[in-house]
Amino acid sequence: AQKITQTQPGMFVQEKExxxxxxxxxxxxxxxxxxxxxxxxxxxxxFLIYQGSYDQQxxxxxxxxxxxQKARKSANLVISASQLGDSxxxxxxxxxGATGTASKLTFGTGTRLQVTL
Amino acid sequence: xxxxxxxxxHKVTETxxxxxxxxxxxxxxxxxxxxxxxxxxxxxxxxxSYGVKDxxxxxxxxGYSVSRSKTEDFLLTLESxxxxxxxxxxxxxxxxxxxxxxxxxxPGTRLTVL
Numbered sequence: 001a002q003k004i005t006q007t008q009p010g011m012f013v014q015e016k017e018x019x020x021x022x023x024x025x026x027x028x029x030x031x032x033x034x035x036x037x038x039x040x041x042x043x044x045x046x047f048l049i050y051q052g053s054y055d056q057q058x059x060x061x062x063x064x065x066x067x068x069q070k071a072r073k074s075a076n077l078v079i080s081a082s083q084l085g086d087s088x089x090x091x092x093x094x095x096x097g098a099t100g101t102a103s104k105l106t107f108g109t110g111t112r113l114q115v116t117l
Numbered sequence: 118x119x120x121x122x123x124x125x126x127h128k129v130t131e132t133x134x135x136x137x138x139x140x141x142x143x144x145x146x147x148x149x150x151x152x153x154x155x156x157x158x159x160x161x162x163x164x165x166s167y168g169v170k171d172x173x174x175x176x177x178x179x180g181y182s183v184s185r186s187k188t189e190d191f192l193l194t195l196e197s198x199x200x201x202x203x204x205x206x207x208x209x210x211x212x213x214x215x216x217x218x219x220x221x222x223x224p225g226t227r228l229t230v231l
Contacts, residue, residue: 033218035219035220043205043224050219052217091160101213103211107160
């Protein structure tokens with residue numbers, strides 16, 4: 001069975017500062033993918049970033065980067081230069097198994113990020 | 118944005134009544150999914166589909182059924198709604214040819230069972 005753990009229910013960060021949202025995972029499958037999604041107060045789920053288990057480099061997408069530490073089974077999201085619009089719930093998710101099949105995701109319970117002035 | 122719509126967006130129903138939620142996509146993606154979101158649980162997979170008429174169970178499938186008669190439509194049915202099925206339901210789509218096979222989500226349906 002797969003499991004995603006997000007231990008930070010809520011986080012605060014000042015505008016323009018960087019923040020790290022923690023995510024640890026557990027799977028016995030050697031091939032897997034890790035995702036981060038953002039859910040603003042309006043409710044939609046927005047895909048942010050992806051890391052494959054065999055990817056050699058940490059994924060980056062604009063101000064988002066994924067700090068992937070395979071041996072520690074962690075996939076932390078780093079948001080640089082926080083903006084007020086980053087205030088939202090953030091979910092870490094995992095797909096066990098290779099691409100090419102249905103991408104069944106296991107989600108963590110989320111971290112609510114609040115960006116302050 | 119991926120073309121995914123869900124209907125209805127809000128529904129209030131009574132215990133014991135049947136409910137059908139519809140997900141419609143215009144992206145021609147092969148895979149479609151239904152999740153429910155509850156406080157403290159994140160999103161949990163109910164059912165998914167890997168093609169027309171091809172469906173399988175997810176983590177929390179009890180009390181739910183699905184059907185996919187066309188590529189673009191994926192229906193979720195609660196045969197006899199219970200209060201424990203009060204939740205926000207999300208449909209998602211994905212296409213395996215994408216390296217990440219990330220899922221794109223619909224806007225969600227808020228269902229209240231009284």
